Amino acid sequence: MKLFWGYLKARWGTAALAVLLCGLFLLLGWAGGLETELLWYSLLLWAAVCAAGLAWGFARYRGRHRALEEAKTRLLLTPDCLPPAGDLLEEDYQSLLDLALADRALLRTQADRQGRELEETFGLWAHQIKNPLAAMRLILQQGEPIEAGELEQELFETEQYVEMALNYLRLGSESTDYVFRPCPLDQVIRRAVKKYARQFIRRRIRLDYEGTELTVVTDEKWLGFVLEQLLSNALKYTLSGSVSIRTGENSLTIADTGIGIAPEDLPRVFEKGYTGYNGRAQQKSTGLGLWLCRQVLNRLGHEIRLSSVPGEGTEATVIFGQAKAESWE
Numbered sequence: 001m002k003l004f005w006g007y008l009k010a011r012w013g014t015a016a017l018a019v020l021l022c023g024l025f026l027l028l029g030w031a032g033g034l035e036t037e038l039l040w041y042s043l044l045l046w047a048a049v050c051a052a053g054l055a056w057g058f059a060r061y062r063g064r065h066r067a068l069e070e071a072k073t074r075l076l077l078t079p080d081c082l083p084p085a086g087d088l089l090e091e092d093y094q095s096l097l098d099l100a101l102a103d104r105a106l107l108r109t110q111a112d113r114q115g116r117e118l119e120e121t122f123g124l125w126a127h128q129i130k131n132p133l134a135a136m137r138l139i140l141q142q143g144e145p146i147e148a149g150e151l152e153q154e155l156f157e158t159e160q161y162v163e164m165a166l167n168y169l170r171l172g173s174e175s176t177d178y179v180f181r182p183c184p185l186d187q188v189i190r191r192a193v194k195k196y197a198r199q200f201i202r203r204r205i206r207l208d209y210e211g212t213e214l215t216v217v218t219d220e221k222w223l224g225f226v227l228e229q230l231l232s233n234a235l236k237y238t239l240s241g242s243v244s245i246r247t248g249e250n251s252l253t254i255a256d257t258g259i260g261i262a263p264e265d266l267p268r269v270f271e272k273g274y275t276g277y278n279g280r281a282q283q284k285s286t287g288l289g290l291w292l293c294r295q296v297l298n299r300l301g302h303e304i305r306l307s308s309v310p311g312e313g314t315e316a317t318v319i320f321g322q323a324k325a326e327s328w329e
Contacts, residue, residue: 120273122165139154180300189252191224207243209245218302226297237314241313250319260311270290270293270304270306274291
């Protein structure tokens with residue numbers, strides 16, 4: 001009954017017009033002097049035609065309703081599972097539904113791709129973080145007096161991997177906000193250097209940095225993360241010698257005297273998950289650090305360039321681009 005009343009409500013205009021025409025016919029017949037029996041006969045005939053039309057329309061309405069109810073129970077809704085459009089308005093609704101389904105399919109494809117990327121990335125990350133954890137376990141199992149320096153080094157690397165994972169997630173979050181303001185570059189550099197000071201001392205790597213009076217318009221937190229990654233790479237692949245930090249008119253360069261990067265690896269070092277020969281040989285690379293650096297710098301409006309000579313060292317240069325460096329007053 002609810003379905004029938006719903007059909008009448010949807011067709012109330014047609015029903016009202018039928019009743020109006022019937023009344024008009026009776027009025028004209030009575031005014032024209034038609035016999036009463038003929039009027040009643042015409043009224044019954046008209047009622048029969050209207051009832052037949054009503055029944056036929058309701059049957060179609062009920063069939064379409066059942067088809068839509070069946071479509072609702074399916075796990076995957078597609079345009080093929082809908083009944084054919086009965087009029088132009090329904091065609092418009094189905095066109096809108098087609099657009100919505102296409103948009104949903106696109107979002108699902110993007111979500112699947114992001115899920116696979118996240119799984120691959122954290123697969124690399126989980127594999128790599130096992131190294132310092134295994135080293136700490138080995139140190140604890142040796143049964144000898146523990147050297148705090150060795151344990152501290154492995155703990156520091158573990159913390160770095162965890163921070164990298166957190167920044168990877170923040171980078172892909174829509175809620176990530178960037179606070180751009182003039183930042184004294186010296187302050188950002190010294191904060192990053194201070195974090196790695198123990199590593200420089202422990203590995204006896206000399207740091208050359210004389211300070212700078214430059215300021216850049218950037219997000220201080222994210223730029224600090226990039227500088228930490230570049231310092232981490234410089235220390236990771238420098239067995240002896242030095243790491244130098246110098247600034248130009250609108251750039252910052254971190255150079256080391258490490259093992260360098262093979263020429264065939266250099267064009268691909270910013271690819272996600274690419275470790276190169278040195279990363280595979282020493283098992284120290286996740287292939288995420290430089291990729292994250294480029295992604296962050298792109299969002300900050302900066303640029304990064306890398307040059308290297310195997311056996312002599314590597315230079316990583318951050319160019320601040322539109323965030324023009326100025327004298328800090």
